[in-house]
Amino acid sequence: MVRNITSFTGNGVADWLVQRVSAVILAAYTVFLTLWFLALPEWSYEAWSGLFAQGWVKVFTLLAILSFVAHAWIGIWTATTDYLKNTTVRVLVQLTVILVLFVYLILTFDAVWGV
Amino acid sequence: MKVSVYRYNPEADRKPYMQDYTLDLPEGKDLMVLDVLNLLKEQDATLSYRRSCREGVCGSDGMNINGRNGLACITPLSQALNGKSSLVVRPLPGLPVVRDLVIDMSLFYQQYEKIKPYLQNDEPAPAIERLQSPEDRAKLDGLYECILCACCSTSCPSFWWNPERFVGPAGLLQAYRFLADSRDTATDERLAELDDPFSVFRCRGIMNCVNVCPKGLNPTRAIGHIRSMLLKNAT
Numbered sequence A: 001m002v003r004n005i006t007s008f009t010g011n012g013v014a015d016w017l018v019q020r021v022s023a024v025i026l027a028a029y030t031v032f033l034t035l036w037f038l039a040l041p042e043w044s045y046e047a048w049s050g051l052f053a054q055g056w057v058k059v060f061t062l063l064a065i066l067s068f069v070a071h072a073w074i075g076i077w078t079a080t081t082d083y084l085k086n087t088t089v090r091v092l093v094q095l096t097v098i099l100v101l102f103v104y105l106i107l108t109f110d111a112v113w114g115v
Numbered sequence B: 001m002k003v004s005v006y007r008y009n010p011e012a013d014r015k016p017y018m019q020d021y022t023l024d025l026p027e028g029k030d031l032m033v034l035d036v037l038n039l040l041k042e043q044d045a046t047l048s049y050r051r052s053c054r055e056g057v058c059g060s061d062g063m064n065i066n067g068r069n070g071l072a073c074i075t076p077l078s079q080a081l082n083g084k085s086s087l088v089v090r091p092l093p094g095l096p097v098v099r100d101l102v103i104d105m106s107l108f109y110q111q112y113e114k115i116k117p118y119l120q121n122d123e124p125a126p127a128i129e130r131l132q133s134p135e136d137r138a139k140l141d142g143l144y145e146c147i148l149c150a151c152c153s154t155s156c157p158s159f160w161w162n163p164e165r166f167v168g169p170a171g172l173l174q175a176y177r178f179l180a181d182s183r184d185t186a187t188d189e190r191l192a193e194l195d196d197p198f199s200v201f202r203c204r205g206i207m208n209c210v211n212v213c214p215k216g217l218n219p220t221r222a223i224g225h226i227r228s229m230l231l232k233n234a235t
């Protein structure tokens, strides 16, 4: 069997499932936000922060960012292991992407908690 | 007709190159691409390619014909040309070239070996043979016919990028052939060998394999069945 430590879960079945489930969550979140924007009579900061003051929107948003991080990592990991044959380059790119995703995650938590 | 052939002799050439031949074709007859190569070989005895059965059974003359992988012996020239006036023949892509149209299939066979392509059964052997119901036997249709020509795996981008780690369509079709066999008792062990992120899951469903298989087989469907079995076992 082929072993991997840098794949998201290290297991092909789990990675595959996470990628699909996270895609559904991201799609749902996108549709939700789009509809909310379209239904809004007038765009304002109050309406925006009011939306995120609701508990379930916070949960949904955090679920979406977690899905985003997982989904992006599985995709990027696949692409880097396909195309970056030089180990140093591959590990560097992978670490950079992990750092960026980590920053996104923390910033989102911070933003949602701040409301 | 103009025929352009990939030439490379590692002992003499520094780089591969395309060699152009002009060929007078017999009138009123649709040759197979292999016949064209045979005619070229009469002109130029140094041209190398594999072939044996010349009827689509042995799987030795897989090559890239006008951009599409196929068996030269059962690809009619008219179909290969598809309205174009010249023929371009290259080795199957993605594997090392031994010489001209002959490729080194070691990686392809290593992946085949990895899936243990033989019946495993830990029950005591019956006096005569292990029987199978006609229904169970029917499950092997569309799987056992593979002749290991490698047309599919060498058309698969996932196999090009990871030939040491992704089993590839040919190997996976055979993996499923044994997973689906009612006489094989090693299903769990077989699945345990396949659940990593590469062996099966590098398949991205591009379906190049289905598109080129000269036997009309469908590796993508078999890969889907393996994935369902893995999912069922793991959840």
Ligand code: SF4
Residues within 6 Å of the ligand: B145, B146, B147, B148, B149, B150, B151, B152, B153, B169, B170, B173, B212, B213, B214, B215, B216, B217, B219
């Ligand atoms: S599945 Fe088809 S293309 Fe692939 S090796 Fe078998 S016969 Fe050849």
Ligand code: SF4
Residues within 6 Å of the ligand: B155, B156, B157, B158, B159, B168, B169, B202, B203, B204, B205, B206, B207, B208, B209, B210, B219, B220, B223
């Ligand atoms: S369907 Fe899968 S195995 Fe077939 S060519 Fe595409 S990636 Fe390769």
Ligand code: FES
Residues within 6 Å of the ligand: B050, B051, B052, B053, B054, B055, B056, B057, B058, B059, B060, B061, B062, B071, B072, B073, B074
């Ligand atoms: S020569 Fe045997 S398959 Fe073409």
